[in-house]
Each structure stands twice: as structure tokens, then as C-alpha cells.
Amino acid sequence: MFTFILKRILEAIPTLFILITISFFLMHSAPGSPFSSERALPPEVLANINAMYHLDEPVINQFFYYLGGLLQGDLGPSFRYKDFTINELIAQSFPVSAEIGLWSFLIALTIGVGCGITAALRQNSWLDYSVMGVANLGIVLPNFVLAPLCILFFSIYNHWLPPGGWNGGAWPYLVMPVIAMSTSYIAQIARITRGSMIETMHSNFIRTARAKGLPKYRIILQHALRPAMLPVVSYLGPAFVGIVTGSVIVDVYFGTGGIGQHFINGALNRDYSMVMGVTILVGTLTILFNAIVDILYAVIDPKIRY
Amino acid sequence: MKKTLLASAIIATTFIAMQTQAANVPAGVELAAKQELVRGGGSEPATLDPQKIEGTPGSIRSRDLFEGLYNQDGDGNQVPGVATSYDVNADNTQYTFHLRRDAKWSNGDPVTAEDFVYAFTRAVDPALASPYAWFMEIPSIVNATKIIAGEAEPSSLGVKAIDAYTFQVTLERPVPYFVKMTSHQTMFPVPKKVVEKWGSDWTKPEHMVSNGAYKMDAWIVNEKMEFTRNTHYWNDAKTIINEVTYLPIESPNAELKRFQSGQMDLSYELPNDHFKQLMRDIPDEVSVTPKLGTYYYQYNITKAPYNDVRVRKALSYAIDRDVITKFVTGTGELPAYSFTPEVVNDFSPATPEYATWTQKERNEKAKALLEEAGFNKNNQLSFSLLYNTNENHKKIAIAIASMWKKTLGVNVILENQEWKTYLETKKHQQFDVARSGWVGDYNEASTMLDLLTTTHGNNDGKYSNAEYDTLLTEARTMQKPATNYNKAEEIAIEQDMAVAPIYQYTEKRLIKSYLGGYMPNPEDNIYARDMYIIKH
Numbered sequence: 001m002f003t004f005i006l007k008r009i010l011e012a013i014p015t016l017f018i019l020i021t022i023s024f025f026l027m028h029s030a031p032g033s034p035f036s037s038e039r040a041l042p043p044e045v046l047a048n049i050n051a052m053y054h055l056d057e058p059v060i061n062q063f064f065y066y067l068g069g070l071l072q073g074d075l076g077p078s079f080r081y082k083d084f085t086i087n088e089l090i091a092q093s094f095p096v097s098a099e100i101g102l103w104s105f106l107i108a109l110t111i112g113v114g115c116g117i118t119a120a121l122r123q124n125s126w127l128d129y130s131v132m133g134v135a136n137l138g139i140v141l142p143n144f145v146l147a148p149l150c151i152l153f154f155s156i157y158n159h160w161l162p163p164g165g166w167n168g169g170a171w172p173y174l175v176m177p178v179i180a181m182s183t184s185y186i187a188q189i190a191r192i193t194r195g196s197m198i199e200t201m202h203s204n205f206i207r208t209a210r211a212k213g214l215p216k217y218r219i220i221l222q223h224a225l226r227p228a229m230l231p232v233v234s235y236l237g238p239a240f241v242g243i244v245t246g247s248v249i250v251d252v253y254f255g256t257g258g259i260g261q262h263f264i265n266g267a268l269n270r271d272y273s274m275v276m277g278v279t280i281l282v283g284t285l286t287i288l289f290n291a292i293v294d295i296l297y298a299v300i301d302p303k304i305r306y
Numbered sequence: 307m308k309k310t311l312l313a314s315a316i317i318a319t320t321f322i323a324m325q326t327q328a329a330n331v332p333a334g335v336e337l338a339a340k341q342e343l344v345r346g347g348g349s350e351p352a353t354l355d356p357q358k359i360e361g362t363p364g365s366i367r368s369r370d371l372f373e374g375l376y377n378q379d380g381d382g383n384q385v386p387g388v389a390t391s392y393d394v395n396a397d398n399t400q401y402t403f404h405l406r407r408d409a410k411w412s413n414g415d416p417v418t419a420e421d422f423v424y425a426f427t428r429a430v431d432p433a434l435a436s437p438y439a440w441f442m443e444i445p446s447i448v449n450a451t452k453i454i455a456g457e458a459e460p461s462s463l464g465v466k467a468i469d470a471y472t473f474q475v476t477l478e479r480p481v482p483y484f485v486k487m488t489s490h491q492t493m494f495p496v497p498k499k500v501v502e503k504w505g506s507d508w509t510k511p512e513h514m515v516s517n518g519a520y521k522m523d524a525w526i527v528n529e530k531m532e533f534t535r536n537t538h539y540w541n542d543a544k545t546i547i548n549e550v551t552y553l554p555i556e557s558p559n560a561e562l563k564r565f566q567s568g569q570m571d572l573s574y575e576l577p578n579d580h581f582k583q584l585m586r587d588i589p590d591e592v593s594v595t596p597k598l599g600t601y602y603y604q605y606n607i608t609k610a611p612y613n614d615v616r617v618r619k620a621l622s623y624a625i626d627r628d629v630i631t632k633f634v635t636g637t638g639e640l641p642a643y644s645f646t647p648e649v650v651n652d653f654s655p656a657t658p659e660y661a662t663w664t665q666k667e668r669n670e671k672a673k674a675l676l677e678e679a680g681f682n683k684n685n686q687l688s689f690s691l692l693y694n695t696n697e698n699h700k701k702i703a704i705a706i707a708s709m710w711k712k713t714l715g716v717n718v719i720l721e722n723q724e725w726k727t728y729l730e731t732k733k734h735q736q737f738d739v740a741r742s743g744w745v746g747d748y749n750e751a752s753t754m755l756d757l758l759t760t761t762h763g764n765n766d767g768k769y770s771n772a773e774y775d776t777l778l779t780e781a782r783t784m785q786k787p788a789t790n791y792n793k794a795e796e797i798a799i800e801q802d803m804a805v806a807p808i809y810q811y812t813e814k815r816l817i818k819s820y821l822g823g824y825m826p827n828p829e830d831n832i833y834a835r836d837m838y839i840i841k842h
Contacts, residue, residue, distance in 0.1 A: 030726070030727075031726060031727040031730045031731075032725075032726025032727060032729055032730045033726075035437065036726055036729045036730060036733070037360065037437070037729070038729065038743075038764070039360070039763075039764060040733065040763035040764050040766075041437060041440065041763070042439075042440045042443070042454070042763055044451075044454050044455040044456070045435070045436070045437065045439045045440055045454060048432040048435040048439070048454070048456075049435040049437065051432075051435070052435045080352050081350065081352055081353070081527065082352055082353040082355070082358055082506070083353045083354060083355065083506065083507075083509045083510070084527065089527055092526065092527055093527060093528065096529075148559065148560070148563060151563040151567065152563070155563070155567040155569075156563065156566050156567045159567070159568075162567075162569060163563055163564050163567040163569050164553070164555075164560070164563075164564055164569065165529065165530065165553075165569070166526070166529050251528060252555070252556060252557050252560055253557070253560045253563070255528070255529055255530070255553055255554070255555055255560070255564075256528075256529060257526050257527060257528040257529030257530075258528070261528050262528075265349075268724065268725060268726070269726075270726055
């Protein structure tokens with residue numbers, strides 16, 4: 001297992017490098033510059049700004065400047081937020097998204113798996129249809145609809161929760177972002193769990209277990225659950241990365257200050273270093289959690305060995 | 307316990323007594339005990355460094371944190387800020403500002419003429435690379451252009467401190483409206499000691515020192531920015547609001563929800579789609595005021611047939627501006643027939659003749675002009691209309707394209723581009739007709755009219771008329787340039803139809819009925835220190 005982890009880490013380095021290289025050149029090939037604005041800057045002013053950020057040099061030089069900084073852990077200055085470095089912005093916003101994400105993930109996992117198993121065990125019953133109906137609703141109800149609905153219900157009509165802000169992560173500020181963030185994941189996890197559980201329950205080894213007269217709860221807990229969880233675990237790796245790196249909608253509607261807004265704004269503002277910083281963060285987390293998923297696979301299914 | 311209660315009572319009494327001394331609170335108005343203002347701040351500002359700010363989100367916040375030589379009142383007139391008065395020489399080239407002696411930074415240091423010298427010099431210094439350095443070139447401060455271009459030392463800028471409280475600015479040519487420019491953040495002072503000590507980190511809440519009515523307490527990107535009273539501010543005794551919180555919310559819908567839930571007192575804007583409903587439900591909380599800006603369509607005059615004035619006029623005449631403002635935007639905008647909006651200070655643009663016609667007459671004239679230019683059923687005019695991604699721009703483009711189709715038989719292809727791509731496309735004249743908008747930087751007609759001069763960096767349509775350029779150049783040295791401005795309007799719009807003005811912008815906000823002292827002006831220079839929360 002140790003060799004496997006080491007191998008994954010070593011594999012991650014060239015993967016990340018390729019990701020950084022492609023992202024860097026793609027970003028720089030987009031039309032417009034970080035400093036193009038409605039008020040066209042006089043050429044001499046633009047020249048001063050470009051010189052300050054090395055934008056007056058060939059892109060390849062800029063790439064090496066960037067790599068140089070990166071090797072020292074410096075993600076560079078933000079082209080947009082001039083009073084902050086990318087390190088500072090990510091350090092400020094990522095913990096917010098991570099906290100919302102972790103809560104959302106735990107809730108999505110618990111409720112999603114619970115609903116999925118319940119629906120699978122009562123396949124084609126009213127319970128199955130009800131649970132999956134709600135799950136489908138969760139999938140088709142995007143969070144840009146859910147977020148304002150939450151504010152309408154919890155804040156405007158009932159004054160139970162503050163409509164936005166973060167306030168250091170105090171729980172009243174956490175509730176609605178977590179609801180908006182977790183709903184679609186609950187639905188997805190429930191669907192995957194249900195499908196996988198139904199398939200497992202129709203397997204030969206379950207039939208054998210039934211024939212041997214094992215009680216149902218033992219069949220489910222000891223025999224069906226582990227193999228049924230494999231597709232769920234596969235889904236959880238990328239889902240976890242997606243969930244902890246935040247959502248633009250959640251950030252916009254609830255003003256949490258999470259990292260989600262940086263995804264879109266970085267690209268729209270041509271904030272090259274912001275896009276790169278977020279890409280590296282997501283890339284690293286994706287590689288890390290895919291490795292964790294692989295390890296979990298081995299834990300869940302003893303047949304899998306690395 | 308009794309002692310605590312007594313102390314609280316004394317503090318409360320003192321506080322209320324202090325509040326009632328506020329100069330601008332009308333008699334009989336009872337103030338709320340909690341004087342905390344929460345306002346929408348648009349998007350997250352790119353910076354709070356006055357000489358680096360280039361966007362509205364930064365400039366609205368900077369007016370609470372910093373104070374320049376002059377401020378603006380509710381009508382957009384200049385009122386003393388750090389300067390109490392100024393002298394100007396006979397030919398408007400040397401302005402001497404007399405600074406108040408009680409102006410202080412939030413750390414207690416006095417605000418001196420040296421601070422202004424430092425800030426002005428900083429704005430043009432290539433080492434800072436201020437995106438608004440060009441703002442210092444407009445009034446032609448001595449050597450500003452050369453310094454920006456790296457051809458002169460920053461220290462050679464035409465600014466000097468005669469003494470600690472006398473600041474002098476020398477211009478290369480007469481600019482009568484120079485004082486109007488001093489309420490812009492690029493000309494705000496910055497604390498030299500603090501900037502030099504902390505470098506670009508000086509704007510962090512733990513380091514920032516400011517000279518406005520407020521100082522910064524917290525800045526959490528994309529969540530909020532918190533300001534508290536600067537007790538050293540010279541007019542602190544007349545400041546009522548104790549805390550100002552700015553929420554960086556880009557979505558007007560999200561902002562509306564915050565307002566409705568009571569978490570916001572003053573919004574940055576309001577969602578156009580909800581305007582009618584809001585006017586019906588909470589008319590007292592909707593504010594619509596004229597703004598110094600014009601929404602217009604720009605022709606690419608470098609290519610045919612847009613280099614033909616008949617085509618430009620035909621397209622402009624066929625736009626029913628009343629329909630656009632009443633039914634498409636529908637949020638209080640005024641139809642525009644001139645380029646300079648009516649709200650501008652010291653100038654009332656003359657009504658062009660085509661504005662006096664009925665739309666039917668304009669349409670008839672448009673058809674005739676287009677026919678004259680060689681376009682008819684057999685030779686239909688087709689072109690693309692460029693706009694940047696935005697629901698309102700799209701709606702307006704659809705409406706105008708349909709007017710052109712219906713009236714003139716013109717085929718229009720709508721071309722939507724993402725913001726930065728759109729800017730590049732326009733900059734390189736890769737368009738036929740494009741949406742544009744311009745909001746003035748200072749309250750004087752040249753802030754609009756200069757845009758159509760041959761060499762202006764934002765004249766993307768490349769309109770050029772030597773007489774127009776001369777009129778604008780002359781106007782810079784005139785005490786009363788209105789005659790030139792009217793002639794310039796006549797040439798650019800009535801004669802050449804350089805662009806098609808569509809509507810004059812308005813500032814639309816939601817304001818809680820308990821918020822007093824909100825004094826919008828055409829440049830939207832509003833200050834939290836003028837406001838107060840009424841007991842509710």
C-alpha cells in the first residue's frame with residue numbers, strides 16, 4: 001500500500017505539470033488582457049502596467065516566471081484583486097468552502113446512502129417511488145433556484161435564518177449554504193446507491209446467503225453493503241472535490257466569501273494567476289481524492305490489491 | 307448592577323445628545339440607537355488604494371475612507387473637503403488650495419499638503435502603474451504626460467506644498483473645471499509614512515490609515531468589508547453612522563433578497579425585472595435618480611456603409627427611444643437624443659431637431675435616407691450588432707433590431723460576446739454597430755464630449771471631425787464653454803450622427819425608509835457620513 005501511495009504521488013507531479021502548462025497557455029490565449037477595460041488605458045499607462053506584471057514579455061518567459069514562483073509556493077499576485085496575493089485569497093476563501101463542503105458532504109453521504117438503501121430494499125413500492133421522486137427533484141432543482149427559495153422561506157417569510165454572510169461560520173449562517181450545496185449530491189448518491197444495491201441484491205452470492213437462511217439484516221450489512229458501496233465510493237472522490245471547492249451560486253446568493261466565485265470571476269477578469277491557483281488547488285485535490293478512493297476500494301473489496 | 311445601569315444610562319444620554327447635534331438631521335427626527343449602515347457594494351473591489359482604484363466598487367468605498375480636496379453635495383456641486391478654499395490665477399493654470407488645519411489621519415497625524423503632493427505624484431509614477439494615471443493628464447498637470455511615459459522624473463510633476471497647509475497645482479494649459487476633478491479618488495491623499503512602511507500591504511485592515519469619516523476594520527473578500535468611525539476625522543462630531551458594512555453582491559436578485567429580509571439598508575442596484583413590482587409594493591423604498599452617463603450605439607465609421615452619414619442617421623432615427631425606455635428598460639431612463647446627458651453641471655445640451663419630430667416623422671426620414679444611400683428591397687442592408695453578455699443589452703438589441711427590420715427592412719445579426727472579448731473586438735474595429743455606454747468621471751460636459759474626439763482611446767468607432775476636435779480643444783481654456791459644447795453636440799449628433807444616443811442612465815437603488823441623508827448626485831458620489839438611521 002505504501003508503494004502504491006508513493007507511486008500515486010510521483011504520478012501526480014507530471015500530471016499536475018501538464019495541467020499547469022495547458023491551463024497557463026489556454027488562459028493566456030483568451031482574448032483581452034486582465035487590464036482591458038471599458039475605459040481604454042492610454043498606451044503609456046498600459047505599458048507601465050504590463051511591465052509591472054511581465055505581460056510585456058513573451059508568454060514563455062511569463063510561464064517560467066510563474067513556475068519559478070510556484071516552486072517557492074508563491075501562486076503570484078492577483079491581476080484583479082491588487083491588494084492581495086493568490087495565496088492570501090485562497091487561504092481566506094478555501095476554508096469557508098471547505099467547511100460548507102464538509103458539512104454538505106457528510107449530510108449528502110448519510111442521507112443519500114440511507115435513502116438509496118431504503119429505496120432499493122423496497123424496490124417498486126410507494127416508499128421507493130417517493131424517495132426516488134424526491135431525489136429526482138433534488139437533481140432537477142438547480143441550486144440557483146434552491147438558494148433564493150431557501151432565502152425566501154427561511155429569511156424573508158419566517159426570519160429564522162440570516163439571508164447571507166458567513167460570520168466566521170456560525171451555524172445560522174451555515175444552514176442554507178449547506179442545504180443548497182448538499183441537495184443535488186444527496187439525490188445523486190441516493191440514485192447511485194439504489195441502483196448498485198438493487199444489482200447487488202440480485203447477485204448469486206446474495207441468493208446463496210438467502211438460501212442458507214441468513215437473516216435479512218445480516219445479508220444486507222455483512223454481504224450486500226460493501227460491494228454495493230463500490231460505485232458510490234467511485235462517485236465520492238470527484239464529488240468531494242467538487243463539494244469542498246465550493247459553488248459560485250452558493251457564494252453569490254449567500255455571500256459566504258468561499259472560493260466558488262473565484263472560479264468564474266478569475267476567468268472573466270482574465271485574472272491569470274487566480275485561474276491557475278484555483279486549477280492547481282482543484283487538480284491537487286482531485287489527484288489526492290482519487291488516490292483515497294483507490295485505497296478505499298482496497299479496504300472495501302479485499303480482492304483489489306495494489 | 308445599579309452602577310452599571312447608571313453608567314449605561316449616562317452613556318445612552320450622551321450618545322443621544324451627541325446625535326441630536328448632527329447638522330443635517332431635520333428637526334424632530336428621532337434617531338435610532340443603533341447607527342449601523344449595511345449597503346450593497348456591487349462586486350468585490352479590485353483594490354482600496356485610491357491611486358489604483360479604477361472601478362465603481364472601489365470608488366464608492368474610498369469615499370467613506372478617504373477625503374480629497376473637495377467633496378460633492380446632493381446636486382453634484384463642489385463642497386469643501388480637506389481644502390476649505392482655493393485661489394486660481396487669471397488664466398486658470400495655477401490652483402492654490404488652502405487646507406483645513408484640523409484634518410487628520412485615523413492615526414491622529416495631520417493631513418498636510420505633502421500628503422497631496424505624494425498622492426498626486428504617486429498617481430503618475432510608472433512604478434505604481436496606476437490604471438487611472440490618465441485622469442491626471444486630463445487637467446494637464448505639468449509634466450504628468452511625460453512622467454507617465456517615463457520621459458520625466460515623478461518629482462517634476464506640477465504640484466508643490468507651499469507650506470504644510472497650502473497645496474499648489476500648476477497646469478500646462480488652462481482648465482477651468484479642475485476643482486471638479488478633485489473629488490475623484492485618484493486625487494485623494496494617501497499617508498506617505500504608512501504606504502512606504504507597508505508597501506502594497508498598506509491597504510490591509512491592520513495597516514490602513516485613512517483620512518475620511520471612517521477607517522477600515524475588516525475586509526473579508528467576497529463576504530464583507532467593515533468600516534468604523536474615524537474619531538480623528540475633522541467633522542466626526544457631525545457624523546451619525548457609527549459602522550458601515552459593504553456587502554459585495556454582484557447579483558441584483560441576491561441583493562434584493564438581502565434587502566427584503568432586512569439585512570441591507572441601501573442596495574447597490576436593483577433587478578430591472580422586479581422594478582415594476584417594487585414600484586407597486588414599496589414605492590417609498592425605490593430611488594431612481596439621473597446619472598451622468600449615456601447608453602448609445604456606436605458605428606464603425608472605418609468601414610462602409612457606416613461611413614455614410616445617411617446610413618448612420620437612418621439607423622438612429624428609426625430607434626423609437628420612447629419604446630425602449632418605457633417598455634424595454636422601463637426603469638425610469640430618459641430617452642437620449644444628445645450625447646451629453648441633461649443632468650451634467652453648467653451645461654444644458656440644446657435639443658437637436660430630430661428630437662422634436664414624431665417617431666413617425668423620424669421613420670419616414672430614416673426610410674428616405676437609407677433609400678438615398680442605396681439600400682432598398684433589392685439591396686437590403688445587413689449587419690451585425692455587437693453587445694456584451696447581459697440580459698438588458700440583449701433585450702434592447704432585440705427590440706432595436708426589430709425596429710430596424712420593421713421600419714427599414716434591415717437585417718440584423720445579433721452578436722453576443724463575453725465582456726473582455728467584446729472590448730477587444732471593439733478596440734480593433736471588428737464590428738459594424740456595437741452597444742456602448744459611457745459614465746462621466748467628473749461633472750462637466752467634456753467628460754462625455756471628449757470621447758468623440760479623434761484621438762480619444764475609447765473612440766472605438768473612429769469618428770473624426772476636425773472642427774469638433776477644435777471646439778473641444780478651445781473649450782478647455784474657456785471660462786464658459788457651453789457655446790462650444792452646444793456646437794460640438796450639433797456637429798457630432800445633429801450633423802454627423804457619430805453615434806446613436808439611446809437613453810440617459812439612471813441610478814436605481816432600494817433604500818429603507820428609515821435611512822435619512824441619502825443625497826444622490828449625477829456622479830453617484832454619496833457619503834455614509836451624510837446619512838443617519840431614523841428610529842423605526
